[in-house]
Amino acid sequence: MKSQLLFKQIEGIQTIKSIMALLNVNREKAIYLIHRLRKAGYVKTKKNKDGSRIYYVSLENKLGGISYYDIINAHSPVKITGPKYIIYGKKPSLEETLIFALKTKELRIILASLALFRNINNWSSLYQMAKKENLVRQVGALYDLARKYFMVRRMPERFKNHTLPRKGDKTIYIIRGLKSKDFKAIEKIWKIYLPFNEADLEDYK
Amino acid sequence: MISIEAQQKLLLAASKNLKKKITVYAIGGTAMMFLGLKNSTLDIDLVFETSEEREFFKKAIQGLGYQELNAMKVYGAKKNTPEMFTLGDERFDLFVGEVINFTFSDQVKKRAKEIRQFSDNLIIKIADPHDLIIMKCATDRLKDKDDVMAILKNTNINWDIVVAEAKNQVKSGKETATFELGYFLKEIYKTDKKLVPMTVLDCLFDFVKEQAEEQKKRK
Numbered sequence: 142m143k144s145q146l147l148f149k150q151i152e153g154i155q156t157i158k159s160i161m162a163l164l165n166v167n168r169e170k171a172i173y174l175i176h177r178l179r180k181a182g183y184v185k186t187k188k189n190k191d192g193s194r195i196y197y198v199s200l201e202n203k204l205g206g207i208s209y210y211d212i213i214n215a216h217s218p219v220k221i222t223g224p225k226y227i228i229y230g231k232k233p234s235l236e237e238t239l240i241f242a243l244k245t246k247e248l249r250i251i252l253a254s255l256a257l258f259r260n261i262n263n264w265s266s267l268y269q270m271a272k273k274e275n276l277v278r279q280v281g282a283l284y285d286l287a288r289k290y291f292m293v294r295r296m297p298e299r300f301k302n303h304t305l306p307r308k309g310d311k312t313i314y315i316i317r318g319l320k321s322k323d324f325k326a327i328e329k330i331w332k333i334y335l336p337f338n339e340a341d342l343e344d345y346k
Numbered sequence: 347m348i349s350i351e352a353q354q355k356l357l358l359a360a361s362k363n364l365k366k367k368i369t370v371y372a373i374g375g376t377a378m379m380f381l382g383l384k385n386s387t388l389d390i391d392l393v394f395e396t397s398e399e400r401e402f403f404k405k406a407i408q409g410l411g412y413q414e415l416n417a418m419k420v421y422g423a424k425k426n427t428p429e430m431f432t433l434g435d436e437r438f439d440l441f442v443g444e445v446i447n448f449t450f451s452d453q454v455k456k457r458a459k460e461i462r463q464f465s466d467n468l469i470i471k472i473a474d475p476h477d478l479i480i481m482k483c484a485t486d487r488l489k490d491k492d493d494v495m496a497i498l499k500n501t502n503i504n505w506d507i508v509v510a511e512a513k514n515q516v517k518s519g520k521e522t523a524t525f526e527l528g529y530f531l532k533e534i535y536k537t538d539k540k541l542v543p544m545t546v547l548d549c550l551f552d553f554v555k556e557q558a559e560e561q562k563k564r565k
Binding site for chain 2: 200204225229230231
């Protein structure tokens with residue numbers, strides 16, 4: 142209960158100095174208060190380049206949960222943000238995160254999610270999820286694109302055979318209206334219009 | 347009353363009992379807690395898109411020991427009352443489509459962008475603060491005035507959205523929506539003039555006048 146009251150007083154981004162000023166306490170007391178809040182689960186700490194610490198005091202730290210954007214940011218050099226989508230009670234897999242990214246139809250999020258192919262290894266689960274959302278060819282095309290720029294886990298032949306387009310399939314967009322100038326070969330194989338040019342993948346070089 | 351940590355544990359437990367993946371909208375005090383605007387709430391207000399989804403959720407919470415409560419005891423003879431379930435202090439109010447005097451329109455659903463997912467099966471979309479203001483004005487409870495003031499103090503409100511949605515509610519058949527909103531915001535204006543721009547009140551009451559004149563012409 143005391144932690145709750147204290148948390149309300151210093152919620153937000155703080156340093157030791159800002160807490161000292163806010164609560165009118167000395168340095169030792171401020172450090173102790175942060176220690177109490179950290180024990181209660183309210184605090185995340187980051188270090189600055191100069192060695193000083195920044196404290197993120199938030200109820201969300203206590204509640205826990207993870208967001209798809211956090212997972213992508215942990216793997217990708219392209220950092221993203223978006224409307225809060227927090228998941229409690231489970232940690233989404235990389236495969237699930239990739240499918241989420243594709244469903245957003247946001248250019249930057251899909252670009253950032255390419256990095257997930259470095260660690261995706263449950264191809265059967267990925268296939269099932271992609272099939273459910275009609276995204277199998279899109280996954281295949283993005284895999285080939287990712288493979289051009291960095292090392293990725295190998296896609297099993299079986300996965301590839303199931304996801305390649307059939308004869309009568311039309312070419313479809315990942316993001317409506319966006320086609321690539323530089324990746325025509327990949328687009329032709331998968332019959333998918335990729336929404337990226339070479340310049341977009343600078344961060345992966 | 348239920349705190350946000352207790353609410354989280356409860357929703358996790360309910361999600362594990364769900365037989366099917368469902369998406370619901372959180373409104374009222376529940377939404378305010380998710381948005382960090384409130385510490386606790388008396389009831390957990392959820393809006394479902396279909397009765398079928400509500401049935402799945404009902405079974406899930408009944409599995410946790412929740413029992414049905416007569417909505418007339420709380421809401422009286424109002425229309426579009428929820429199905430209510432209680433266990434001890436907290437209560438679930440489960441609506442489908444309509445929330446007493448408020449239609450949960452497509453625009454309201456689109457504005458609910460923040461999402462909380464509990465395990466695999468329960469996805470909760472949080473109603474936008476602009477829509478929470480309009481929903482709160484439809485009741486007569488004093489605490490709703492405090493809640494709206496908390497929203498106004500802590501959120502950047504685009505009044506064009508609030509006014510547009512109130513007019514949209516009128517088009518959906520809730521003829522008193524703009525009047526109730528204007529009256530409610532006027533009470534808040536009297537308490538703190540900085541929270542509600544006078545231009546918004548003028549706009550709402552102008553619309554009410556136009557409504558009255560149109561009704562006269564029809565007669």
